[in-house]
Amino acid sequence: MLLFDISAFAQTEVVESGQEPAFWLWQFFGRLHPLIVHFPIALIVVAALMELFTFREFNSKIRPGIMILASIGAISAILAAPMGWLLATNEGTSGDLLDLHKWIGIGTAILSLITLFFLSKIRRRPTSSQIKPFRATLFLTAICVSVAGHFGGSLTHGEDFLTEVLPSKANEFEIEKTPINLAAYKAELTPEKEMKLIGEVRMVLAHNCYKCHSGSKIEAELRLDEKEFFFAGGESGQILIPGNPGESEIIRRINLRKNHDDVMPSKGKLLNKQEKELIALWIAKGAPWPDGAAQQSIYRVAKLAPRNPALPAYKAGLDNPIDLWVDSYLQENKLEWKELVDDKTYLRRIYLDITGLIPSPKDLEEFRRDSRPDKRSIWLQDLLSKSDDYATHWLTFWNDVLRNDYTGTGYITKGRYNITDWLYTSLRDNKPYDQFVKELLNPTDKSKGFIEGIRWRGTVNASQRTEMQAAQNVGQVILGLNLKCASCHDSFISDWKLEESYAFANIFADSTLEVSRCEVPTGKFAKTEILWEELGDIDSAATKAEKLRQLADKLVQPANGRMYRTIVNRVWKQLMGRGIVEPVDEMDNEPWSQDLLDWLASDFVENGYDLKDLIYQIASSKIYQSQSIGYESYDAVMADDYKFNGMVRRRMTAEQFSDAVSEIVYPLFPEEEIKYNPFELQKPEHITPSFARASLVANNPFLTALGRPNREIVSTSREAQGSLLQALELTNGERLNTALQKGAAKWKTQLSDPVQITEELYLKALNRKPNEKEMAIAKASLGQNPDAAKIQDLFWAVILLPEFQMVN
Known part of the structure; x- marks a missing residue:
């Protein structure tokens, strides 16, 4: 909508282009068009509505009013047509939409002339043969002037001026x-x-x-x-x-x-x-733009088939195959291994990554005393066996990816379905990933929210109709593929064509879809196909349910190496801070190690599509246990020339931070805010957590400020950079302030010695005791007999430390 200011430039620019400037009077009359055109729209439509009340008695008492309105409206419609022509001619506006508006406007003017003709007839001596054509032309004129007015408004305000405020349009951008x-x-x-x-x-x-x-x-x-x-x-x-x-x-x-x-x-x-x-x-960069579309593709396209490369030669100390691939990469790029982290850092790391919680001082002490040489692997396996804690934490990741939330517009209108129970149970039971995907694509009532849950949006436009949204979401989540551009026209960023997107979307449709290019119907109907013919055919004549069953069976087959590279890449990013391929939704991009990616995917398939086993494989590797790396900017992490050298240091998620504060200081969310409580389904002896886990509560301003998405669209990566909103919420937010106030009051009743308070807080929050300088500052701040306000200040000081908020 790069609209230049016509009134400021009309005269000078026409002269500069070598054309004669338009005569000012014609420009003036042209600009009266928007003023004049409102008369016929209002008056003719009102006259037509009033005419409906005279069907039983033509000579009604409102007849004079109808005659006046229809006459003025018809005359102004006739005048509006040449004024509109002057406006378009002198102001440099053109295009298909203008042409449509122009011809409907001319048609309206002609109908208005006919209406005036019949008005003159019925004004003298109305007969049945005159009344019927008068009414017909009046109603037809009212319809045409309304349609012309709509297109005129579209010219002035944009084609979606009326629809862009509707709820279904709220998130189109x-x-x-x-x-x-x-x-x-x-x-x-x-x-x-x-x-x-x-x-x-x-x-x-x-x-x-x-x-x-x-x-x-x-x-x-x-x-x-x-x-x-x-x-x-x-x-x-x-x-x-x-x-x-x-x-x-x-x-x-x-x-x-x-x-x-x-x-x-x-x-x-x-x-x-x-x-x-x-x-x-x-x-x-010189504004590059290729001449013509007929050229050989230069886009990288990842192979579909799986590949299981032979492992590099064994090296002492590198017992995990992941480390053999990493070592080969480091040697090739002349990079050195980082030192292993200490026990405290490793334990904190696996607790946050597996359960989303910080280890207690007791856990840390027991871990340090454990003398078994393979204690790290043993404790990692033990954490993975805590199925409820694991499911509660990883629920956050999958809720983001699958657009699953607990409240919102779609749930109110019954056009969106909650899949939390199915999702939580699948994670808790460690459902094989191939079965997990099958149940998403060919859903039961409990898992249908991913496919059916987009229908609450309605048809925003042709490229965002519900079937196309399903195709886009499945492509993005399951296959690491961006079809959004190719849903409106042939893609600008890949070789995917519009017809291919529609063919894939047809699988999710009850009937065959007509292809629309840039919102204009083409009259062509799409085939019904998976994006890769190597995966097999879909019966286009089958019911939607049968097409979904066929899609589920064909997508999860081991031959679809892309699907399994996509999931191992997502899990790698969750644990290591950056994907082997970035962005994780664009799996055609170059991985920093093709061999590692292919091997991980093949190993994942060979080991029964076991997500916990994949997490164990990564988290037990030497590279996972090595020191993390900080970067000055997120751009450096995402750069094409990025060199992998270890885990990327990252901030806690909104849920991890909330759970840490709730566990250490005071619950941020009361029990009544829990929207899904899986522990109600457990055996009586199961101990319910002492606080509400953030992954189980509805979104709120606090979680939003810390980065939790609204989940009305797929979110596969959260914002890595801090924001002003986060800073304000962490320093002035009411929810956090209230929790720290209540926590300080509670701690005051249990501890009074400033040394004990400081040591207890540091052990729980940072898994270490304060050093001499930190203790001196804390004692000076707390005083001999600290009150709740001073304890609260100490809470603030510690939870705002990068050491607390970072996963190192």
Whole structure:
């Protein structure tokens, strides 16, 4: 919607382009069109509605009013047509949408003339032969003027002006947009990176600009959907100078404040910071844009078939096959192994990764006293056997991935289904992953929320209809594939075609889908196919239930190496802080170790699709037990030239932080906030946790501030960077402040000695005793007889420490 200010530039730019400036009077009359056009819309429609009340008695007492309204409305509709033509001619607006509005407007004017003709007839001596055609033309004129008005509003405000405020449209931008990895493009561009950069730029333009500047509508003579038009610019001249973003008009305008006369987009949301930086970077790189579409693909495509590479030669001390692959990678890249972490760090790490909790001082003491040489593997296995704690923690990850939550719009309208019981039970029982996926794709009543739970959105648009959303979500979650771009048109960032997306979406449909390209129906109907023909055929004539059963059987077969690479990559990222492939939803990207990824996937299949076994395999490796690495920015972690050298240091999740505070200080969530309580299903001797785990409560402002997504869309990665909202919530938030106040009061009744209070807090929160300096500061702050307020201040000081909040 990069709409240039016509009133400011109309005169000067026409002269600069070599055209004669339009005569001011014609421009003036043209601009009266929006004013005049409201008369026929209102008056003719009201006249038609009033006419309905005269069907029994034509000469009703409201007849004079109908005659007046219809006459004025018809005359103004006739006047509006030439004024609209003057407006379009003199203001540089064109496009398919304008053409449609113009012809319907002309039709309305003709119908208005006919209506005036019959009005003159019935005004003298109405007969039955005159009344019927009068009414017919009046009603038809009312319909046409309404339709013309709708398209006129679409021209002025955008094609989705009416629908964008509906609940089903609330998250359309969120559905469509994907994170932009700017770091990948800052170095020298390879041909593949250049194509990805162009694709991302075009997606930003499609989401924000095509409403007003594409083939369907061309404001200010500016069209941005094809290279030829983009580089030519609009009525104000060129909008970009390749290689010079600072002098490019488009950069100036997208960076203006909202409501500025020149800001672009002029309607709707402004571009976000990443989108602005992306366009500036693209221009700085010379604004590359390939000529024509017929060229050999340069996109990397990961192989579908599984691969089980032979393990490197055994090395002493590297008993886990993962470490053999890592050692081979480190040698190849001339990198050194990091030192192993101490017992305290390892125990804290596996507790947080397996159960989401911090080990107690008692647990740490027992672990330190354990003299068995393989104690780390034994304790890891023991934690994995704590099935309820494991399920409660990993429920967070799968809730994000599968859009499962406890409350929200869809649950109120009964268009969304909760799968928590099925999901929790599947995790607790360590259901094999192939069966897990089968039950998601060919669901029971308890697991149907992933497929059926998108229906509450309704059909937002053709590319977001419910069947297409199902295809997108299955592609993203199960296959690490981005089909969002290819759901509207052929993808800008891969070789996937629109017809292939529709063929996959047909599997989730009750009937065959008609293909729409950029929201315009093509009249073609899609086939019914899996994205890879090697996986087998789907019977297009089968019922939806049968198609889903066939899909489930064919996707989980061992021949689908992509599916198993996707899940092992996701689990690797959860434990190591970064995937072998990044982003984890784009599995065609280059892994830092193809051999390790392939071996992990093959081993996962050979060991019965056992998720706990996969976690054990990774968490018992030497590389997992090595020192973590901190990075200055998340961009460095996601960069294409990233070199793996160990676990990426990461922050606790919202749930881990909440559970830690609840366990150490005071529960953040009262029992009544629990939305799903799996412990009610357990045997009587099972001990319910002393506090509500954050994964079992509905989302709230506190958890949202700390990074928990709303789960109305698939979320496979959480924001890694801290934010101002988090800082405010952790320092001034009411929920945390209340919990710390109550916790301080409780601690005050149990401990009075400042040394005891400090040591107890450090042992529980940081798994160590305070050093001399920390103890001195704490004693000075608490005083001899600390009150609750001073204890609370100590709580604040400790839980805000990076040492507490980081998984090291």
